[in-house]
Amino acid sequence: MRTNYRVHSGVNFRMFSQDQLEELLLGVLHVLEYTGLEVHHEESRDILKKAGAWVDGKRVRLPSYMVKRSLEMAPRSFTLFARDGDRKHDIHIGPGRAHFGPGPTCPNFIDVETLERRPYVKSDVPLVAKVVDALPNIDFCESLGTVGDVHYDLGALYEFAGMFPNTSKPIVAWSYDQFDSAGIHKIAVTEAGGQEAFEKRPNYVHYCEPLSPLVSTFEALDKLVFAARNRIPLVFTPCPIAGGTAPVTAAGIITQAAAESWMGLTVAQAIQPGLPFIMGGVLSVMDMNSMILAYGAPELPLMMAGLTELAHYAGLPLWQTGGCTDSKTFDEQAIIEGSLSVYFSALTGGDLTHDVGYTESAMTGSVFQLAAMDEAIGYARRITRGIEVNEDTLAVDVIHHVGPNGHYLREPHTRRYYKTEFWYPNLCDRRNFEEWDMMGRTTMKDRAIARVQDILAAHQPSPLKPETEKVIREVLEEAEDRVKQDAWQNRPRAE
């Protein structure tokens, strides 16, 4: 029996003090109240105005009580469910839990056969989803690409239609507009067993992206309104670039990104109080020489850690970023940048960490980078799990029993713990030189490729319900018909 005993479970990581967090929070509220955002969506402006916002043309400013109330309404903890009821694939969002998955919309892909970079196509989607389904440390699915070989307005629909049957892990669904969103939702709801069943056990998250600096775009809000009305958990994530579309300082970009995301939060909570809302922001620097948004810069994990702490302080989960690289190939740079950022994401407990498997600064998706990062995440998770201290793990009795000159290999204590205390690598090689030599002197890259190819040859994701298969075909047919109509093609897309 222990009394007044304090336990640190896992590794403690904290960047900001309470005072710093409060200062950041007040900075965000100040921006929303005194500067405001341009909101390019009439319905959202009306909703905000009714809820107490000051609307002046397209410029919307939010009194801070409105934002605070929205923060309070949004839940910190909720569950995203595996579509097939496999509890191992559920994601419990809450304090101290970091989850990982790929990102969306890379124009290019590393071909799994030729290993060459080429445009991303429809047939890549099921492969990515299968690899996600099989990798033990990848928790949710995105496709790592924009489907380029279908009608240009239907990429997102084909993407979801390709992912959903090939993984039961929750999907984060990106889309172009509310038409895509409606098709995606129809598919997911069918599998869940109806809208009510979906609301109880949501099996996907809806992804919206506003524009920096300080613009809530028409598409982002149109999709948000759809998601909020249908009670679909929501990611609302800007992508500001420090020094370009956001202040150059880390504190400045964090403040701006939070303001951009919380405009979405406020609209969403006004429509659907209590809607699970995942605060966003992919934050990094504009490389002042190459002019790219750097996905491998140390400032990315650093700024993301800051944004994560602010989100958690405000009571929201965060759409974290990690496992990505600026490298063009599977090399040392890719592994350094990817591994350090996933380790940092794990330390911060960033709730859904995406963009795992991005290479070439988000221009090319790679399942090989994804597989290597699965290993890095496993490694990071072992560290962040920390050291358990109790009478049994302290092992004073075992030490006494074995005594000087003994060994621990035969001890029940060893048998009891060796599987949980130790992490076992899938890709890292620990054999001695002779064995490594005999086994063909493989590199990390060779083993990552072999792992992906093994998964693609052998892994069987759990099947969809037959009625969902049917709905997928119908949704795609309807969409193909829709895009042929001139009236739809010429619809108003923005304000």
Add this chain to the structure above:
Amino acid sequence: MSEILEQISTVVIEGDLDEIVDLTEDALDDGLTAQEILDSALMAGMDHVGVEFKAGNMFVPEVLRSARTMQMAMDILKPLLAESGVEMVGKVLLGTVKGDLHDIGKNLVGMMCEGAGFEVKDIGKDVAPEAFIEAIKDFEPDIVGMSALLTTTMRVMEHTIKALEEAGLRDRVKVMIGGAPVTQAFADQIGADGYASNAASAADLAKRFAGAA
């Protein structure tokens, strides 16, 4: 080179906004022509900046500051150059196409082109094909630059090029395009004259089109 031309060149490289106006006026008072100041001081300075940038010794904010410095001198020299019938390197019209609000890359291209000595008109973002046509008629550029970030708006570049053809303006301008998902293959496919993968190479491409490099 005269001492004052060298000073102006240095001030451009250093991006010294406080010195450039006085020095340019002094140079004119000394009897140097606008053409001499442009070629031997301003462009010489910007050429040096370009080399240093490519070598990784100068960074975007410094390059933009140098370009701004040069523009302040150009404000003084432009009327004089026009009087003596001297042509600028060329005129560049820029816009982000209809439906797209992402314009940080296009803004960078504008600043880089100014630094390369072009007269730049930026007609903003979400620019409809008709607005490009209006602006071409009005501004008479040598080069039209279009940008898009989204795969959905990329194809509006093609519509815009078609609209230029229909308006009979296509042969009067060189069209260059850029933006994250844009490639050389896409540029070839839609009949653009050129593609650049970043702002610095866009300025180089504009110079090639203008016959200045």
